[in-house]
Amino acid sequence: MENPKLKAFIPFFYLVWSDDILTQKEFFTLQEFINFQNWISQKEKELLFSKINILDPPSREELTDWKYEIEKVIQLKPSIRSILGISIVLSKNDKIIKDQKPAFIKLENDLGILGEEAIGNFRETTNIFTSNYQSVNRFSTKKLTQILDGKQAAIIKKVKSVISRPEFAYETSTDTDVYREKVYDWCKILAKENFGNRAFPKKYGGRENIADYFAIMETLSYHDLSLVIKFGVQFGLWGMSIQSLGTEKHFSKYLKDIGTLKLPGCFAMTETHHGSNVKGLETTATYNHNDQTFTIHTPNENAQKEYIGNAAKHGQMATVFAKLIIEGNDYGINAFIVPLRDTNGKILKGITIGDCGLKMGLNGVDNGTIRFGNVVIPKDNMLDRFAWINEKGKFESPIPSDNRRFFTMLGTLVGGRIGIPRSALAAAKSGLTIAIIYSDQRRQFGPEGGSEVPILNYRMHQRRLIPLLAKTYAIHFALQYVTNRFIDRKESEMQEIEALAAGMKAYVTWSTRDILQECREACGGKGYLSENRIDTLKNDTEIYTTFEGDNTVLMQLVTKSRLSEFRKSFGEMSTMGIINYVYENAKTLISEKNPIVTRKTDDDHLLDNEFHLNAFEYREKATLASLAKRIKKLIDSGLEPYDAYNVVQHQMADVSQAYLERIILEQFLTAIKSIKDKKCKEVVSKLSQLYALSQIERNKGWYLEDGYMEAVKTKAIRKMVNQLCWEIRPDAVSLVKGFDIPESCLAAPIAL
Amino acid sequence: MENPKLKAFIPFFYLVWSDDILTQKEFFTLQEFINFQNWISQKEKELLFSKINILDPPSREELTDWKYEIEKVIQLKPSIRSILGISIVLSKNDKIIKDQKPAFIKLENDLGILGEEAIGNFRETTNIFTSNYQSVNRFSTKKLTQILDGKQAAIIKKVKSVISRPEFAYETSTDTDVYREKVYDWCKILAKENFGNRAFPKKYGGRENIADYFAIMETLSYHDLSLVIKFGVQFGLWGMSIQSLGTEKHFSKYLKDIGTLKLPGCFAMTETHHGSNVKGLETTATYNHNDQTFTIHTPNENAQKEYIGNAAKHGQMATVFAKLIIEGNDYGINAFIVPLRDTNGKILKGITIGDCGLKMGLNGVDNGTIRFGNVVIPKDNMLDRFAWINEKGKFESPIPSDNRRFFTMLGTLVGGRIGIPRSALAAAKSGLTIAIIYSDQRRQFGPEGGSEVPILNYRMHQRRLIPLLAKTYAIHFALQYVTNRFIDRKESEMQEIEALAAGMKAYVTWSTRDILQECREACGGKGYLSENRIDTLKNDTEIYTTFEGDNTVLMQLVTKSRLSEFRKSFGEMSTMGIINYVYENAKTLISEKNPIVTRKTDDDHLLDNEFHLNAFEYREKATLASLAKRIKKLIDSGLEPYDAYNVVQHQMADVSQAYLERIILEQFLTAIKSIKDKKCKEVVSKLSQLYALSQIERNKGWYLEDGYMEAVKTKAIRKMVNQLCWEIRPDAVSLVKGFDIPESCLAAPIAL
Known part of the structure; x- marks a missing residue:
């Protein structure tokens, strides 16, 4: 040419x-x-x-x-x-x-x-900003760790030092027996360190420090989660069931040995046919006044105790929940101490133990089934804080209603619903640390002729991980709040705290599920290799959404409690009453649904925490009011209440979600206020904005349906979420380093 | 008183x-x-x-x-x-x-x-309809199976009979070596049945039946997924790489032995530092004209081949992708046959094999790393369909561009991107079958005094499983379509088919991930026990979202291809041009955004497939047009294209999603038209309505932002989704029975 x-x-x-x-x-x-x-x-x-x-x-x-x-x-x-x-x-x-x-x-x-x-x-272009973007050190990760650890810093440090010892090297055998024994041995070491009995009475070797106990559970969760669950079963479930449901005679007899792990035990509530609906348990405890004993019995195969931790191998006793029968009458569910094995580990007469076998995760925990064939135990083995049998063989209780008594008993065990989400939080932190450090180093693709780009510079990758990082920080502070509420509880607040703990358990464990899923995918093939530990974190925490109360069921319960509160506040639900309720905290009705506000998209407004909190509160109240109205309408139209509640189950899930997110944001913002270090405060504040806006974005369909926001605004929020991800990205590595997870615990070669 | x-x-x-x-x-x-x-x-x-x-x-x-x-x-x-x-x-x-x-x-x-x-x-209320609802037999599940199996019914039946034999009892050992050998033995049985070479030329023992091959992959996936992947590596990747990239001399030398599994081999493309960006592979194949050989070499540790199936234990040869170097010049990526082990399994000189070790799943597959230390292979070992070295030692190719040639080579391997989603589909079907049968039997809670309710009667439980069942049916027919497009492909359609397969691979494997997650949770504690197999299904398919192309990357590629198509159709993107494009298939612009339509909520309209398809098409076109405009605007404003594409990555993901969902719905509806059995047609049509409406509901934020629908309509859609779930629930068990998964494959005690 x-x-x-x-x-x-x-x-x-x-x-x-x-x-x-x-x-x-x-x-x-x-x-x-x-x-x-x-x-x-x-x-x-x-x-x-x-x-x-x-x-x-x-x-x-x-x-x-x-x-x-x-x-x-x-x-x-x-x-x-x-x-x-x-x-x-x-x-x-x-x-x-x-x-x-x-x-x-x-x-x-x-x-x-x-x-x-x-x-x-x-x-060859050199001024591609996607390529040039990188991690920076803008704040002190040490100070950030101090902020996160708060008053529990000392015990957290101690636990970290213990689990970083050589004897805590991860077990790599795929043999379940080997793994179970290793976990048991680890538990013994922890018991020696007085970690297990931290919340027990001083009289029996403990420190009466429940805040420390939760911090221990959370910190241990940077290590093997089978260990955490085995630990939790022994000290949290078995030990605390004695402490919460028993009386002095039980404390003095058992607590010390439980705390030292001399007496390994189980918490035997769930049965094959009754997990969520524990009120329906069928195991019986029949009182025999003649010889002052109870006979514990499994009436049919489906009434066997199932998934019981410590049952398959190590447990010597169990707190067994069973229907109390006296002279043929049913006195509701009560708890009894039943020996399973002798001190040599030999299974006792009348006890049949099954092994749950291989599980998706937590294979270091010996879950099993237990069947009782007319097992006789002394009268003293009834945990008698809330009910007992008097000398005449008659039932006595300060709580006359069997139903109320059972829920009161369950209420004392609510600590488990705080320990689990805190463990889940730690697992999410581990996953995010691995995935974010890897994404900062891993390069793939790039502009022609230029070097490849760290994958964390891709907007899509940021979108996958950084909002979850923000959520994890939000949850951290919210769980601190829930823990404190539980520790400082008054009797009159118990219902609220129980609902809060149940809801947070569901919200946080689902969050961890999503986070670990995203981390696995974000690490690609490397995320699939066991050496990088995301698989174990994921599979071990998978059951967190089910045990200690199935999440879906818990969310419905939380909403029921919200509905009851709502009805108490509102009496007759007149339209104006509801409108006032919904806008209660807003300055005026006009200020919220005014077109200028529903369309407001300037950065200052979008980043304003007051806007976020208003939007969260509004959603919380509006979904609740709308649900209450709908149920009433359905029942008024002739539907049986049971059916009416079924029709609205989907809406009920929204209500508890909105409630929990309001609490989380509120507590996140409250916590930020008390941060003194300016630089830390700045970056954590950005996380709060990202948490708030990404939740609003997730729910934009609802806000648009409601008219609380218009399309210009939800679109602007989407852009702002992208922008915040981009702005936080250089701090992302520092933010995960702030979690301060011991390297020996992380252990992932891709996160070194 | x-x-x-x-x-x-x-x-x-x-x-x-x-x-x-x-x-x-x-x-x-x-x-x-x-x-x-x-x-x-x-x-x-x-x-x-x-x-x-x-x-x-x-x-x-x-x-x-x-x-x-x-x-x-x-x-x-x-x-x-x-x-x-x-x-x-x-x-x-x-x-x-x-x-x-x-x-x-x-x-x-x-x-x-x-x-x-x-x-x-x-x-005691007896007329609670939540309690009384139950499964019915309204149609013939046998007929439904015939509809699903279509022309491949015979081979599907044959595969099922083979994998139901006693020797295919699942391996329960947790010892990886035992498991790997078992899977290898299973593969040998399948090879004997001529399953592996089904698509190979008749001349070399095959049947030249690619449709059967895909049906085999899918049906095998009701059994152990390690088996499927090992099978796919041997026959699909190793075998097909010879068949697609080699020429007659390779066919005659290798294909027969590959088909009988006499010659186990690998597909060695991915390197530690290059997975998604395979163009960046660093392994070199240097041509030596003197002795007519290539020297295969791994220049650095990060250029080792990684995650290679069949490498750690059994592979004797590998198709190795490497940069061809002739006289110091780089001729791009080409493929070479490289021996790894002798027939006794001894690793050959210059080859270093590593073991990927324990993985989250698929532990029956021996994934490994391969390093080449100046390994010399004869000139004939270059797979020379698309490029070769002539007698003078010069490079020759009918495709002059190295880039285009490489993508042409990759294009011939697109079959893998059909096999994987079909395997994923089968896993989803297994999970749903287990979870739905269990949910129909499992009872929990109930009205006071009444019997407990099957959990599948709870609306929330229906919401979790039934839309996913609908989606699975939709995907089934869409994958049939993609398979047929691939089999009947013309050269001019290749680009479209490649994009379609890539997109479907991503969409379906993500769908399976979500489905198995939901199934696990829906089965509660039972879903966590390995005996019920959801754990394995879940962990084995987890990597499906990563291998054969990372889903997130694939979705971006699909959108790039859509953008190119869009630009070709539209030239100058004038506003009117775009509007016409978006509304092309709608009768008039007015009919779509007319307030009467945006607010239309009568049942006939909401259930009308034409409304669904219009909504899907509209979303597809509008998101694409908006993306194209936005990229142009960003670049016009001075952003480097690389940066501009990064800014819109999130939007790009939406575009491919909308495109794929339109195809899926379209093909689902087309398939339904040809169903003859009236009762089957009725129930499957309901599934199409549920699929369509639940996707619209998921995207309601977008539809509201766009103004395509108003709040009254999206709210009505939510109710309709609930209603459809309720209406389909009595058929749910029959619908999963229609999948006709062998009981020995399901194997879950809770699904008996």
Whole structure:
């Protein structure tokens, strides 16, 4: 092609032959274009056609020459931003080519090429900000750790030092027996450190420090989660059931040995046919006044105790929940201490133990089934804090209602619903630490000629991980709050605290499920290798959404409690009453649903915590009021209440979600207020904005349906979420380092 | 309480003492109420107060008596629907009580009691429809299976009969070596059945039947997924790489032995540092013209081949992807056959094999790493369908561009992106079968006095599983379509088919991830036990979202291809052009965004497939047009294209999602048209409505933002989704039975 003006076609020729998105069709487009140009002679057309004949491709060398010519042009004139620009230079500024500008631009479009993009393949660009972005150290991660650890810093440090010892190296055997024994041995070490009995009375070796106990559970969760659950079963469930449901005679007899792990035990509540609906338990404890004993019995196979931790191998006793029968009358569910094995581990007469076998995770915990065949225990083995049998063989209780008594008993065990989400939180922190450190180092793809880009620089990758990091920080502070509420509880607050703990258990364990899923995928193939530990974190915590109360059931219970509160506050649900309720905390009704506010999109407003909190509160109240109205309407229309509640189950899940998110945001903001270090406060505040906005974004359908926001605003929020992810990205590594997880616990080669 | 009118308080007394939601506060509410009643004497007030003294509770007997009195009233007058109604009867129709109606109703409200609900606790109701709902047999599951299996029914039946044999009993050992050998042995049995070489040329023992091959992959996936992947590596990746990238000399030398599993091999593409960005592979194949050989070499540790199936134990050869170097020049990525082990399994000189070790799942597959230390192979070992070295030692290829050639090579391997989602589909079907059968049998909670309710009757449980069942049916037919498109492909369609397969791979594997997650949780503790197999299904398929192309990356690629198509159709993106494009298939612009349509909520309209398809198409086009505009705007504003694409990554994910969902719905509806059995057609049509509406519901935020729908409509859609779940529930068990998964494969005790 000696004729310079024909050279104008070189970039197009190069592109149709080399671009992997252009197809055969594009050859015809190009042929047609050439054919149509009246400034090219027939002979020249033949020449041009010969270059785009699919049956006779150019040689690799010719293609390379074309590429070289194009690159030369771009080096000469780096400002060129269109294919036509190259064509003009190649044609030596031929006037005809310049005049054909509209035609050439149309050609680019018809080929589906974006000129600027295509040019990117020919030049080495250095000012790509996607490539240049990186981690920075803008604040002290040590100070951040202090803020997170708070008053429990000392015990957290101690636990970390213990689990970092060589004897806590992870077990790599896939043999369940080996793993179970290792976990048991670890538990003994922890017992020696007085970690297990931390919350027990001082009289029996404890420290009466429940705050420390929760911090221990959480910190241990940076290590093996089978260990945490085994530990929790022994000291939290078995030990605390004695402490909460028993009386002095039980304390003095058992607590010390439980605390030292001399007396391993179980918490035997769940039965095969009754997990969520524990009121329906069928195991019986029949009182025999003659010899002052109880007979514990499993009436049918489906009434066997199931999934009981410590049962398959190590447990010597169990707190067994059973229906108390006296003289043929049913006195509701009560708790009894039943020996399972002798001190040599031999299973006692009448006890049948099954092994739950391999599980998805937590295989270091020996879950089993227990069946009782008329097992006789002394009268003293009834845990008698809330009910007992008097000397005449009659039932006595300060709580006359069997139903209320059972829920009171369950209420004393609510600590488990705080320990579990705190353990889940730690697992999420581990996953995020691994995934974020890896994403900061792992490079894949990049602009032509430039180096590959850390995958954490990709917006999609940021979207996957950084809102979850924000959520994890939010949850951290919210769980601190729930823990404190539990520790400082008054009797009159118990119902609220129980609902709060149940809800947080569900919210946080689901959050961990989602976080670990995202971390696994974000680490690609490396995330699938066991050495990087995301698999174990994920599989071990998978059951957290089920045990200690199935999440879906818990969320319904939380909503029931919210509904009851709502009804108490509102009495007759008049329309105005509800409107006032919904807008109670807003300055005026107008200020919230005013078009100026529903459309407000300036950055200051979008980043304003007051806007966030208002939006969360509004959603909480509006969903609750709407649910209450709907249930009433359904029942008024003649539906049985049981059916009415079933119809609205989906809405009920929304109500508890909205309630919990309001609490979490509120407590996050409260905690931030007390942060003194300016730099830490700044970055954590950004996390609070991201948490708030990403939750609003998730619920944008609801806000739009309600009219609380208009489309301009939800779209602006989406952009702001992207923006915040981008802004937080350089701090992401420091933010996970702030969790301060021992390296030996993380252990993932990709996170070193 | 001899005075009858005082008896009016009995139900309130009973409730405050026994209800588990009422708290201390309610005692004060009740005291205050009593105090305020001027029709009660002071002495009577004292008496009443004595019944609600927290410090002196009534006896359990008294409570039981109250309950008995209330129950008697309700038995007598079953029509009673309020607490007051009971009070009136107990007071013997005392006029004062009747007159106090407003006060008593206020009291109920203040206590947070919903009268109708509270009464439910005293009566045995039989007409609770939540309890009475159950599975029915409304259609022939056999006919449904025929519809699903279609033309591949014979081979599907054959595969099922093979994997149901005793030798295919699941391996229960946790020892990886044992498991790997078992899987290898299974593969040998399958090879003997001529399953592996089904798509190979007849000349080399095959049947040239690719449709059968995919059906085999899918059906095998009802069994162990390690088996499927090992099978796929051997026959699909190793075998097909020879068949697709090699020429006759390779076919005759290798294909027969690959088909019989005499020659186990690997597909060695991925490297530690290059997984998604395979163009960046660093392994080199240097041509030596002197002795007509290639030297295969791993230049650094991060260029080792990683995650390679069959590498750690069994592979004797590998198709290795490496940069071809001739005389110091780089000719891009090409493929070479490299021996790894001799026939005794001894690793050859220059080859270093690593073991990926324990993985989250698929532990029956021996994934490993491979390093090449200047391994010399003969010239003939280059797979030379698309490029070769001529006798003069010069590179030759009909595809002059290295880039285009590499993507052409990858394009021939697109079958893997059909096999994987089909395998994922089968895993989802297994999970749903287990979870739905269990949910139909498992009972938990129920109305007072009634039997417990099958958990599948709970709306929330239906919401969790039934839309996913609908989605699974939708995907089934869509994957049939993709398979057929692939089998009948023309060269000119390849780009579209590649994008489609890539997108479906991502969409379906994510769908399986979500489905198995939901199934695990829906089965509670039972879902966590390995015996019920959801854990394995879940962990094995977990990596499906990563291998054969990371889903997130694939979705971006699909969108890039959509963008290119869009640009070709639209040239200059004028506003009117885009609007016309978006509304192309709609009758008129007005008919779509007309307020009557955006607010239309009648059942006929909501269930109309044309409405669904229009909504899906609209979303597909509108998101694509908006993305194209946004990218152009960003680039026009001076952003480098690489950065611009990064900014919109999140939007890009939406575009491919909308595109895929349109295809899936379209193909689902097309498939339904050809169903002849009326009853099957009816139930499957309902599934199509549920699939469509639940996707619209998921995207309601988008539809509202866009103005395509208004709040009244999205709310009506939510209700319709609930309604469809409820209507499909009695068919749910039959619908999963239609999948016809062999019982020995399901194997879950909870699904028997």
